[in-house]
Amino acid sequence: MxxxxxxxxxxxxxxVVSKGWESARLLLKDDGMGFSFHITTIxxxxxxxxxxxxxxxxxxxxxxxxxxxDLATGQVHEIRPGTMYALNLNDRHILRGRTEMxxxxxxxxxxxxxxxxxxxxxxxxxEAA
Amino acid sequence: MxxxxxxxxxxxxxxVVSKGWESARLLLKDDGMGFSFHITTIxxxxxxxxxxxxxxxxxxxxxxxxxxxDLATGQVHEIRPGTMYALNLNDRHILRGRTEMxxxxxxxxxxxxxxxxxxxxxxxxxEAA
Numbered sequence: 367m368x369x370x371x372x373x374x375x376x377x378x379x380x381x382v383v384s385k386g387w388e389s390a391r392l393l394l395k396d397d398g399m400g401f402s403f404h405i406t407t408i409x410x411x412x413x414x415x416x417x418x419x420x421x422x423x424x425x426x427x428x429x430x431x432x433x434x435x436d437l438a439t440g441q442v443h444e445i446r447p448g449t450m451y452a453l454n455l456n457d458r459h460i461l462r463g464r465t466e467m468x469x470x471x472x473x474x475x476x477x478x479x480x481x482x483x484x485x486x487x488x489x490x491x492x493e494a495a
Numbered sequence: 496m497x498x499x500x501x502x503x504x505x506x507x508x509x510x511v512v513s514k515g516w517e518s519a520r521l522l523l524k525d526d527g528m529g530f531s532f533h534i535t536t537i538x539x540x541x542x543x544x545x546x547x548x549x550x551x552x553x554x555x556x557x558x559x560x561x562x563x564x565d566l567a568t569g570q571v572h573e574i575r576p577g578t579m580y581a582l583n584l585n586d587r588h589i590l591r592g593r594t595e596m597x598x599x600x601x602x603x604x605x606x607x608x609x610x611x612x613x614x615x616x617x618x619x620x621x622e623a624a
Contacts, residue, residue: 367565367586372577392555392579399551399581400603401530424522424532426599428557436496448501450521452528457496470555470599474529 368397372405380479386412386463395476402476408432408463417458420491422474424452430467435460497526501534509608515541515592524605531605537561537592546587549620551603553581559596564589 375381375390382389389406393399408414408430427449434451435442437458443451445467453459481489504510504519511518518535522528537543537559556578563580564571566587572580574596582588610618 367563367567367572367588368581368583369563369572370579371575372579393553393581397581398583399553401553401601403553403555403579403581403601405555422528424528424530424601426521426532426534428599434496434498438496443496443498446500450497450499450501450532452497452522452526452532454497454527459496470557472530472532472553472601
C-alpha cells in the first residue's frame with residue numbers, strides 16, 4: 367500500500383511548476399499502477415493549448431471554474447466542481463481557468479515524472495529503455 | 496472527448512448504492528480509457544472490509560476524514576482531504592469513515608459497471624467475453 371498526501375507532494379520534486387499551472391504527481395509510472403495520478407492547479411486566467419498525443423487523460427474538477435474548448439469541433443464545455451472530461455481521442459484542446467481550478471488527473475500510460483509539454487502541447491511518448 | 500458531471504451520474508444508472516457507500520461511475524471500461532474513474536461517497540460511520548484481488552485502485556480524499564487499516568501489517572493510516580492511497584499490492588484493508596468522505600477512485604483494469612463486491616470484499620475478474 368502506498369500512502370501519500372498532497373501537502374508533502376507539493377513540497378518536493380513531485381511538484382512540477384510550469385506556465386499557467388502546477389501539478390503534484392502523487393503516483394508515477396514507477397509505482398506500478400498502470401496509470402499516473404496528479405493533483406493539478408490551473409491558475410486563474412490561464413489559457414493552455416494542450417494535445418496529449420501519446421496519453422489518454424481523465425480530468426475531474428474538484429474546485430474552481432473554467433472551460434475546455436474541443437479544437438476538433440469548436441465546442442466549449444463549462445467546467446465546474448463535479449465536471450469530468452476524458453480525452454479519449456487524444457483531443458487537442460484549450461483549457462481556460464476563469465478562477466484557479468484544482469483538478470484530479472489520471473494519465474494512461476502513466477507519466478514517468480520527467481515530461482514537459484513540447485511545442486505542440488504534447489508529452490512525448492516514453493523513450494525505449 | 497467525453498464530458499460528464501457528477502450530478503448527472505448520481506441521478507442515473509451510473510450511481511451504485513451499497514452498504515456504507517455509494518459510487519458514481521463517471522468512466523467505465525467501455526469508454527476505452529484503460530481505467531475507470533468513480534466519485535465514491537463513504538458514509539459516516541462506515542467500516543468496510545475490502546480486497547480488490549483483481550484490480551489496482553488509487554483513492555484520493557476530496558473531503559471528509561477517516562482511516563485505512565492495512566490488514567497485512569496492521570498499520571492504520573489517517574485519511575484527510577489531500578490523502579491518496581494506492582492498493583498497489585491488491586492490499587486487503589478496512590476503510591473507516593469517521594465523517595462522510597468523498598473519494599476520487601481510479602481502477603485498473605477498468606470496472607465494467609456490473610460488479611458488486613463478493614463475500615471476500617473483491618470485485619470479480621472480468622469474465623471472458
